[in-house]
Amino acid sequence: MTRSISSFSPRPDRTGAGSISRKTLGYVLAGTAVLGLGGLGVSSLVAQVEGDRGIPPLANSADIQVDGITVDVTGKTGAEARLKGWKEAQKLAWKKLGGPDMPSESIDAMVSSVVIEKEQVGPHRYIATLGVIFDKAKSSQYVGGAGSVARSAPLLVIPVLYSGGVQQVFEVRGPWQRAWAEFQAAATPVDYVRPSGAGGESLILTAGQPGRRSRLWWRTILGQFDASDVLMPMARLERQWPGGPVKGTFTARYGPDNTYLGSFTLEAPSEQALPDMMDQAVERMDGLYREALARGELKPDSTLTGGNAPLERAFAQLREKLLPGGGVPEMPVAEPAVPQAPTIVTEEPAGAPVETVNVQFVTPDAAAVDAGLAAVRGVPGVEGAATVSLAIGGTSVMRVSMRGGSERLASALRAQGWQVSGSGATIRISR
Incomplete structure (x- = not known):
């Protein structure tokens, strides 16, 4: 056999x-x-953003699934051995769930499907690793409990993998993200929000994201995925030699402050056994998050869900310190000599209509996002401002509800030192 080699x-x-x-x-x-x-x-x-990046997560099923059932049976023919292996897998899965002793026919009536993970069919022998899915409506009276289980708030999952000196999330299709995508999360009380990593998600959810502390940044990210808080399951792989054992160190972290919850180590004897180790690690990681939920540690951060309440409390405490008597006197009486007070009052005419203004601003990094939002929200008359298009390294867009329209917003931003261009419903600001 010859190989064709290019003439170049x-x-x-x-x-x-x-x-x-x-x-x-x-x-x-x-x-x-x-x-x-x-x-x-x-x-x-x-x-x-091009190429095969993310892996779409499996849809959560209400049924009860048991994976990793290994069978090795023989029969007169390969088909008979295969059917016998499936029946054996059903009994082993039922025993693994802790179900009571029942005839094989009764167990078979509760099985909705059999998932083939690996199988080898011979003339008289069947070796396979199977998964068994039981119908919850039929089996919940025996296993799984009939009572309702309180679930957590929606929590965004950012699976970070450290391997070969490189950290990644969705940049390539990695084994850690695949394990999370294939995890059947219906049986857990933790409400995992698992992004697919396709398109622009790979630019926003990176390995550096867990190190950020900006609440404005996190609100923007969580708002795009309808999540209340964030989970960061981290995996670090160490290979002894190519094709040899793989040691994995797994750490469960939570929240915008990257809070440590627990860790454990596993080892795969070879590269071929790595997917099985990752699946086992996800199950143990889910156990850590379950325990944290039971201890009350997975409550959403109030700075992410409370809007501007913490900021309002901080201003209230500041007023308590600055104003005499701790009360809130009328502005003209308490501070007659401050020239800004009359100006602010005249800039907010009573009955001015609230208009929606789109503000474009350059965002080379996360700090620029925070600075732009803070500047706009600090303008008198702004009733709300939120990013509708986030582009790190480009131009982002925020939607602003402004009392008095874009002209008043533009003049106030110019007073802060911003360069403002455009008019009408869309303006552009820059430093």
Whole structure:
């Protein structure tokens, strides 16, 4: 058997046939560099979101699923051995759930499907790893409990993997994210919100995201996924040698402050056993989060769900310290000498209509997002401001409810030192 090899050679032919002069080679390289620089701006942006990245999570099922059942049976034929193996898997799965002793026919009546994970069918033998799904309506009276279980608030899952000196989430299809995507979360009281990682999600949910502390940033992220808080299950893989044992250290973290909840270690004997280790790690990680939920530690952070309540309390405490008597006197009486008070009153005419203004602002990093939101929310007359389009490294857009319209908003931002362009329902601000 022969292999076809391309006739192109990266080196000039030393015999002289087909040789390339240095001058010609220089022209080729220079032209390639110019074309590469010209397309860099577009191709680099497209390359950040194209390709196979995320893995869509399995839809949660209300049924009861038991995975990892291993069977090794024999029969007169391969088909008979296979059917016998399925029946054996059903009994083993029922025993694993802690169900009472029942005839095989009764157990079979409660099985809705059998999931084939791995199987080998021979002339008289059947070896397989199977999963068994029991219908919850029929089996819940025996296993799983009939009472309702209190579930947690929706929690965004960011599975971070450290492997080979590189940290990743959705940049490539990794084994840790795959294990979370394939996890059947119907039986757990923790309400996991598992992104697929496709499209722009891979730009927002990165390995550096758990290190952020900005509440404004986290509110924006959680709002896009309808989540109340965040979970960061982290996995670190260490390989002894290529194809050899793989040691995994798994840590459960939670919340915008990256709070530590617990950790454990597992080891796979080879690279082929890595998926099984990851599946086992997800189940144990779910156990840590269940225990934290039972202890009351998975309550959503009030700074993420309470809106501006903490800020209002801080201002109230500040007024208590600055104003005499601890009360809230009328502004003209308490501070007659402050020139800003009359100006603020005149800038907010009574009965001014509330208009919606789209504000475009450059956001090279997360700090720019916070600065832009803080500046707009600090303008008198602003009743609400939230980002509707987030683009780190580009131009983001926030939607502002302003009493008095865009002209009053633009003049107030100019007074803060912002450069404002545009008019009407859309304006652009920059430093």
